[in-house]
Amino acid sequence: MGVKSYSVKTDGSKYLSANFKVSEFKCNDGSDVVKISDELVSLLQKIRDHFGKAVVINSGYRTAAYNKKVGGASKSQHVQGTAADIVISGVSPLEVAQYAEYLQPKSGGIGVYTTFTHVDVRTTRSRWDSRSGKEVVVSGWPGYSEETELDKAVAWITSAGIMQGNSDGDLMLDQPLTRKQYVLLEYRKHLAGLK
Numbered sequence: 803m804g805v806k807s808y809s810v811k812t813d814g815s816k817y818l819s820a821n822f823k824v825s826e827f828k829c830n831d832g833s834d835v836v837k838i839s840d841e842l843v844s845l846l847q848k849i850r851d852h853f854g855k856a857v858v859i860n861s862g863y864r865t866a867a868y869n870k871k872v873g874g875a876s877k878s879q880h881v882q883g884t885a886a887d888i889v890i891s892g893v894s895p896l897e898v899a900q901y902a903e904y905l906q907p908k909s910g911g912i913g914v915y916t917t918f919t920h921v922d923v924r925t926t927r928s929r930w931d932s933r934s935g936k937e938v939v940v941s942g943w944p945g946y947s948e949e950t951e952l953d954k955a956v957a958w959i960t961s962a963g964i965m966q967g968n969s970d971g972d973l974m975l976d977q978p979l980t981r982k983q984y985v986l987l988e989y990r991k992h993l994a995g996l997k
């Protein structure tokens with residue numbers, strides 16, 4: 803895990819990825835030094851790309867003194883430069899957590915709060931829910947699945963009765979469409995008013 807040190811004064815406007823600059827990770831106490839994990843930047847960029855909206859970092863790197871002042875955990879990932887508390891406008895903290903869980907199912911820390919989501923890139927796995935004001939350990943944040951357009955098309959064409967699978971239920975998508983299947987597909991499009 804590559805954690806690098808930067809100066810907000812000299813590196814603040816430097817882009818670490820397509821959408822994240824050094825200054826976004828700075829400690830809220832105004833200190834100049836900021837530690838940032840390359841892996842964290844990569845995770846945040848994936849989250850930003852997925853939702854297609856800005857990811858606001860409420861708290862990134864924290865100095866040990868600032869972390870103590872705000873009541874952070876004694877071994878906080880923020881102090882190491884491997885954590886961020888984030889908000890995405892119009893996306894609930896739970897939705898962010900579910901996508902983060904999909905991205906790192908076996909590692910990292912993911913915590914859900916009432917107004918933000920904590921994500922970190924620790925090598926071990928930790929999950930918690932703090933929406934009640936009290937931190938409760940949870941097993942994870944399931945709920946997101948990466949369903950492709952092909953998956954949706956296969957489900958639709960099967961449920962519409964246009965194509966049936968073999969004895970194993972496999973549609974054998976590498977096989978050509980028969981004329982009978984094509985005619986049925988076109989007819990159903992006609993009935994639905996599609997062109």
